Amino acid sequence: MSTKSESTEPKVLPVNFGLLVFPTFQALDAFGPLDVLNLLSLSFPMNLSIIARTLEPVSTKPRDPSLNPLRSNFGESVMPTHDFTNAPPLDVLIIPGGYGVLADDLDPLLEFVRRTYPTLKYLLTICTGSWIAARAGVLDGKRATSNKNGWAMTKEIGPNVKWIAHARWVVDGNIWTASGVTAGMDSALAFVEEVYGKDQAQKIAGEMEYERHEDPSWDPFADKYNLPKDTA
Amino acid sequence: MSTKSESTEPKVLPVNFGLLVFPTFQALDAFGPLDVLNLLSLSFPMNLSIIARTLEPVSTKPRDPSLNPLRSNFGESVMPTHDFTNAPPLDVLIIPGGYGVLADDLDPLLEFVRRTYPTLKYLLTICTGSWIAARAGVLDGKRATSNKNGWAMTKEIGPNVKWIAHARWVVDGNIWTASGVTAGMDSALAFVEEVYGKDQAQKIAGEMEYERHEDPSWDPFADKYNLPKDTA
Numbered sequence: 001m002s003t004k005s006e007s008t009e010p011k012v013l014p015v016n017f018g019l020l021v022f023p024t025f026q027a028l029d030a031f032g033p034l035d036v037l038n039l040l041s042l043s044f045p046m047n048l049s050i051i052a053r054t055l056e057p058v059s060t061k062p063r064d065p066s067l068n069p070l071r072s073n074f075g076e077s078v079m080p081t082h083d084f085t086n087a088p089p090l091d092v093l094i095i096p097g098g099y100g101v102l103a104d105d106l107d108p109l110l111e112f113v114r115r116t117y118p119t120l121k122y123l124l125t126i127c128t129g130s131w132i133a134a135r136a137g138v139l140d141g142k143r144a145t146s147n148k149n150g151w152a153m154t155k156e157i158g159p160n161v162k163w164i165a166h167a168r169w170v171v172d173g174n175i176w177t178a179s180g181v182t183a184g185m186d187s188a189l190a191f192v193e194e195v196y197g198k199d200q201a202q203k204i205a206g207e208m209e210y211e212r213h214e215d216p217s218w219d220p221f222a223d224k225y226n227l228p229k230d231t232a
Numbered sequence: 233m234s235t236k237s238e239s240t241e242p243k244v245l246p247v248n249f250g251l252l253v254f255p256t257f258q259a260l261d262a263f264g265p266l267d268v269l270n271l272l273s274l275s276f277p278m279n280l281s282i283i284a285r286t287l288e289p290v291s292t293k294p295r296d297p298s299l300n301p302l303r304s305n306f307g308e309s310v311m312p313t314h315d316f317t318n319a320p321p322l323d324v325l326i327i328p329g330g331y332g333v334l335a336d337d338l339d340p341l342l343e344f345v346r347r348t349y350p351t352l353k354y355l356l357t358i359c360t361g362s363w364i365a366a367r368a369g370v371l372d373g374k375r376a377t378s379n380k381n382g383w384a385m386t387k388e389i390g391p392n393v394k395w396i397a398h399a400r401w402v403v404d405g406n407i408w409t410a411s412g413v414t415a416g417m418d419s420a421l422a423f424v425e426e427v428y429g430k431d432q433a434q435k436i437a438g439e440m441e442y443e444r445h446e447d448p449s450w451d452p453f454a455d456k457y458n459l460p461k462d463t464a
Contacts, residue, residue, distance in 0.1 A: 017306070028267035028440065034308060035260035035413070038292055041306035042299065048306040057311045060270055067274065074249070074273035074280040076266060079289045079309040149439065180441035181267070182417075207381065208260065209412035209453045211445075221441045 013195065014091035014121050018049045018082075020132075021058045022109055024067075024100030027076055028181050029126040033094060033188035039204045040192060051087045052080035053108055060098070067099055084112040091121040096184075097128030097147065101135075110136045123175045124191060126184035130177045134158030143172040147180030148221040165227035166219045180221060186213045245427065246323035246353050250281045250314075252364075253290040254341055256299075256332030259308055260413050261358040265326060265420035271436045272424060283319045284312035285340055292330065299331055316344040323353040328416070329360030329379065333367075342368045355407045356423060358416030362409045366390030375404040379412030380453040397459035398451045412453060418445045 017037060019030055040046065052058050061075030062068040082088065093116055113136035117123055125133050130146040131154065133139045140160040145167040147154075154163055164170050169178040169187035171194075178187035189212050193201035205212045249269060251262055272278065284290045293307030294300040314320065325348055345368035349355055357365050362378040363386065365371045372392040377399040379386075386395055396402050401410040401419035403426075410419035421444050425433035437444045 019308075026267065027263045027270055031259045031263035031267075031308070035258065035263075038259055038306060038308075041302075041304035042294070043302070044304070045302040046304045046306045048308070050308065062274070070273075070275070070277040072273035072276070072278045074270060074278045076251075076263070076270075076280070076282065077311040079311060147441065180439070182440050182442040185414075206453065206456065207412070208414050209379065210414040211452070213443075220443070221438065224438065 011195070013044060015045060016047050016049070016088060016090050017092045017094065018051050018087060018090040019094045019096070020109065020113070021050060021052045021078060021080065021096070022100045022106065023058060023063050023103065024098050025058070025060060025096045026098035026127060026181060027060045029096030029098060029129060029184055030094070032182060032185040033124065033126060035208065036185060036188040036192060036204055039207055040196065040200065043200065044196065049087055049090070050078060050081045051112070052083060054083055055080050062099060063103070064099065084108055087112070087116075089119060090116060093117070093120055093123050095123070095125045095129035095132050097126055097131065101128045101131045106132070106135070113138060121174060122191070124178070124187065125176070126178045126187070127180045130154075131157045133175070133177070134161050139175070139177075142175055143170050144175065144177040145170045145179050146177065148219070148225045148227060149180065151225060151227055166222040166229055167216055168213050168218050169216050171216070179219060185210060190214070190216065243427070245276060247277060248279050248281070248320060248322050249324045249326065250283050250319060250322040251326045251328070252341065252345070253282060253284045253310060253312060253328070254332045254338065255290060255295050255335070256330050257290070257292060257328045258330035258359060258413060259292045261328030261330060261361060261416055262310075262326070264414060264417040265356065265358060267440065268417060268420040268424060268436055271439055272428065272432065275432065276428065281319055281322070282310060282313045283344070284315060286315055287312050294331060295335070296331065316340055319344070319348075321351060322348060325349070325352055325355050327355070327357045327361035327364050329358055329363065333360045333363045338364070338367070345370060353406060354423070354427075356410070356419065357408070358410045358419065359412045362386075363389045365407070365409070366393050371407070371409075374407055375402050376407065376409040377402045377411050378409065380451070380457045380459060381412065383457060383459055398454040398461055399448055400445050400450050401448050403448070411451060417442060422446070422448065
């Protein structure tokens, strides 16, 4: 149990997790947090649904040829288990980022996020996954972060979001937003610590041989891009 | 170009990469290094084949029910692009670990590794992926490492390997073996630094917002398990 919990009632742990995928998602945005949860699922009863627009394999490959000028044929495809019409009730929804978050055909995905968020215990975004949450409107008025390269666009995409530039991750209510790519591992481990207890988070970090960042304000990458210290 | 290269000839960069997958592979063993390479492939012409016994989706889920006592339904499936009979010529083969490395039906996979290794420029293993390379015989007489939990079994599986207990990763000739799970990201970034140059490695680490470990001997996890300082 988290030491932060003030309730004496037993905590109802989340069971049903969903990962949202779309063409040109960033692989490690998804698989960093997921592998934390893969290991957790050996100690707690947990289910994962992988949710996409259709049940066809979803690839990390660039859709936009201008992003692949050398014509590399390099990417990985994951198999969805559900589409937006038949996804089961979820306790936790995880949204990775990637170049695909800017696609102009995401309306069904944004609508799925919009209608699913009110039913969730927790929403977790990684990197520009927060742009999807922002486009769906669920971050309005909330504190959130995103990756640090391209921060100016972050502000454009979510003009009503209280974006925090210097943060490895940000928690506002039941929404956990992580900074770029590998920040998702730290955010996921902090989430596990909050919900399942510190021992679980430390055990999993040890199994992953990961030197985790436990301070959510640790962010040398915001410094690298000279981002403002206050909410931007 | 690497500063370690003593040749004045232009380096021929690897182009064709392969990832070997098998049931119950560890997701982050694969997707940590792969996402380093996904980003690299936007700057260099590179191809990736995902190679498995068949073209069916390959899942990270435990096959052995004893490893999933709470009956979680949690895992991710990736799509192979090739099987062992039609994989293209490769410059680099990447082998992740995971509980599946101990399966008793891996003979075709081990045979694929055995016959492919002599054709490679580089072999990269992550975590217990080195157990597969050891079982295939390609690590005999070489220095190598593996994950640090379960080190005793590492020695049993590769009795003729010069296992290095304290190492984030080990390079012997053209074989790069990484320690547990997230060590694969550091090893992959070191590989990129050696082959493509330090600027590329630093650029990608920055894009991933990853504070990389650049010292291959950094290994608090070996200390955690009280592993011997010398070759074990």
